[in-house]
Amino acid sequence: MTDHSTQHVSRALYWYMCQHIVGTEDYVKQIRLLNAVRDNLSSNKVGISITSGSFGEGLEMRGSDLDVMFMDRNVEVYDVKPRFHPNISYLSMNTDYEKPGFTQLRLEYSNSQTLYDNSVQFADKHYLSSTLGKK
Structure with a gap:
């Protein structure tokens, strides 16, 4: 394909995706704005x-x-x-044996039973569990 043909196919694909899959650029911006407003109101x-x-x-x-x-x-x-602040729970990050972009969260201190309920014990340490926290 020539550069002109590639540009034409690229524009046609972009137009199709905007019309049939994700919406126009303005529509995407509106959804983002509505999400931000909802998030702020729920804060x-x-x-x-x-x-x-x-x-x-x-x-x-x-x-x-x-x-x-x-x-x-x-x-x-x-x-x-x-x-340290006694009203705050603390989790430390451990990235030593994790893939890039991932971490283990070790429970260092908690004033909340919920964090202990969502953790697993390994080698006398408590770690936040991603599977226990999913809903």
Whole structure:
């Protein structure tokens, strides 16, 4: 294919995707804005909900699920030990044996039973479990 033919196919594919799969650029921006507004309205003293995944990026695709993360304001994750506060639970990051972009979260201190309930014990340490936390 020549450069002109490649450009034509690329534009046709972009147009088709905008019309039939993900929506126009303005529609995607609107979805992102609505997600941000909903996330801000659901924010409170305890935590923040964050819409993520493809829908969080503004892509409303058939068959796709809705991913929502919850950030607890009373839990801190660190790789350098912070100043201790008794009302905050602390998780340390361990990336030594993990794939790039992943980490193990070790429970260092918790004032909440919920974190212990969502952790597994390994070698006298408690680690947050991704499978126990999924809903």
